[in-house]
Amino acid sequence: MAVSREDKYQKILDAAVEAFAEVGYHPCQVSKIARIAGVADGTIYLYFKSKEEILIRLFEERMGDFIQRMRSELEVCRNTRMRLKAIIQTHFSYMEGNRSLAIVTQVELRQPNLNLRAAISGPLKEYFRLIEEVVQAGIQEKDVRPSVNIRVARQMIFGTIDEATTDWVLTRSGRTLSKDLEGMLELFAGALGLPD
């Protein structure tokens, strides 16, 4: 039945996230994914045409989902501070809810592999654009200092959030990401010159 097919597809994708997170994409054996997913090796190939395609679909699906959520969170915000808060919060809570995905993202996002880059660049660029739009709007709404370079500001916002996530992923401390939300927001506010 249709539901079962989609279910298994997602089960394999979930298994792949977990497996990739544990050892990394390249060293990960397809049979490991199969084992975690509870299916036979060959079954994987009924749903994906290659190991690489699993990684590509994984990014497409999960990052698309992430962007979706980010966008809807931003819609209800009324000023730049709220928007930045929403970005940090959404990013953090998504990654906290998907630790394995977070690990995979932090690592494999930077692969020089061209097929992968092509697949990733779509959603990632959209995320970047989304952040840049927030800064741009902030300037127009006089929330943000006009001297701010939009690209560099985006690099700061994304880079900081991303680095905090990497930190959280690599140090297996019990500390939550969300705990740093306010501190990070204050840094961004100061950097962009937001009104209190």
Added chain:
Amino acid sequence: MAVSREDKYQKILDAAVEAFAEVGYHPCQVSKIARIAGVADGTIYLYFKSKEEILIRLFEERMGDFIQRMRSELEVCRNTRMRLKAIIQTHFSYMEGNRSLAIVTQVELRQPNLNLRAAISGPLKEYFRLIEEVVQAGIQEKDVRPSVNIRVARQMIFGTIDEATTDWVLTRSGRTLSKDLEGMLELFAGALGLPD
């Protein structure tokens, strides 16, 4: 003779940087490194005991060198703004002068592989400590708002610089990294509340 041995060691390391940058560590064949280095495959194993060790030594040597330089640049700085400027500048110019190393660093720095993590964490942690010391000193010297969370500030500083480097590495535009130095410094200044 001793010089020749050291020379070849470095030649292999240089070749490895180039090779890893092009395709990534895992997909890179040892024979590719050998070809670029102009030595036989077997020769590699007279200098390194495995492909993994190449990567590990690579980080140890090149990051150690990087930290060294960073430290000496910082010594001559008299206030927080100068120190932050030195960090950005040194990081940018080092990476611009070692583009392949920059690529490898951005990608492989995040490997979940434990041996590698152990090797990297030394120099990387020292870099983090160094940044945190700058922030800490800034607070003591009343350059930095006392409410600033030091760890989060470090994540911002490193994350932003790192993201700018990744951006530069992946978009093969002619744009130099250094061009963004002042803009980035202004963001940091605002974020930390530095005096003008």
Added chain:
Amino acid sequence: MAVSREDKYQKILDAAVEAFAEVGYHPCQVSKIARIAGVADGTIYLYFKSKEEILIRLFEERMGDFIQRMRSELEVCRNTRMRLKAIIQTHFSYMEGNRSLAIVTQVELRQPNLNLRAAISGPLKEYFRLIEEVVQAGIQEKDVRPSVNIRVARQMIFGTIDEATTDWVLTRSGRTLSKDLEGMLELFAGALGLPD
């Protein structure tokens, strides 16, 4: 119902002939046969216990049918020349009417696989015996030179017809096999010393 079962059995056999002819027995996937036959992969196994059995049955059925026809054509012949003509003609027209089967026969007839050899050898040996009987009778009827080695004569007759068929199968020219009937018959007549 019984008819339907036999129908489907033949449909699968026909599909197999077509599929084997296209790519050869070994490289041919069972799913290809199923697709051509318009049945599910699993259905094949309700009629045959393995892929190999399809090939075996195929030879048994189609070659049996071929021998049957050959035998009935020979019965009405009154002398050696007519019999040889009947053999060539029947062989040619059967293969022209079953081009795919001809292809499969030319190729797979020579498999070293022992199960297959055993299955083929029955009808093939009967065909050989039939040819040899014609030569033998020719000698008794004084149609054929008595010095003729019967086995070698059979090799000539079968080998020539078979090679002409292979030629026709491999060169996809429009040329018909039957066109060479008379020329070949004259060669055989000369070889065996038939009276004009």
Added chain:
Amino acid sequence: MAVSREDKYQKILDAAVEAFAEVGYHPCQVSKIARIAGVADGTIYLYFKSKEEILIRLFEERMGDFIQRMRSELEVCRNTRMRLKAIIQTHFSYMEGNRSLAIVTQVELRQPNLNLRAAISGPLKEYFRLIEEVVQAGIQEKDVRPSVNIRVARQMIFGTIDEATTDWVLTRSGRTLSKDLEGMLELFAGALGLPD
């Protein structure tokens, strides 16, 4: 050293002939060839880029060699009967001296696989041309009846010899091929109308 490389290449080719003869090309595992050749599996791929290439090179080398020998045997013949005798004799003795090659040739020569066909067709066509030249010359020299169709005569000559070889290959009797030389020659002589 150069000799050693060529040696090993031939050793693998010999092993492949033996292995293919035993089970057929498709079912034959590369590891079987390696075992017979006394080398590691991977070594095969230092000399051939794929299993298929082994088969292709095998035909190119061994058939080229065969044609070479055939041509030089024919050069010293003074009439059609001698030439036909030389063809049969050379073919038979070559195959008797290379039984495994004979087996492989009889079977795989007829593969529908296009790459293989292309590789084979060169030497095989040359063989056909060579036979046809003998018949043609025979007609000009008034040795052969002018009514003989050259193509059909070639099909008879090659087909008969080939079928005798197949017969000899499949029936593992002690009987030698050469024993039938005279009987076959007489058939050809009669078929073509050669003078006594």
Added chain:
DNA sequence: AATGAATGAGCCTTCATTCAT
């Protein structure tokens, strides 16, 4: 020390066959 041919363990992928529906 240097070489590079050889090794062989290992892995992605295929596909004949099974079996729950």
Added chain:
DNA sequence: GATGAATGAAGGCTCATTCAT
């Protein structure tokens, strides 16, 4: 009976590593 998704054994090929020269 029919289906086709699922299975998992098997195999071609790769490549890090070794070692005879």
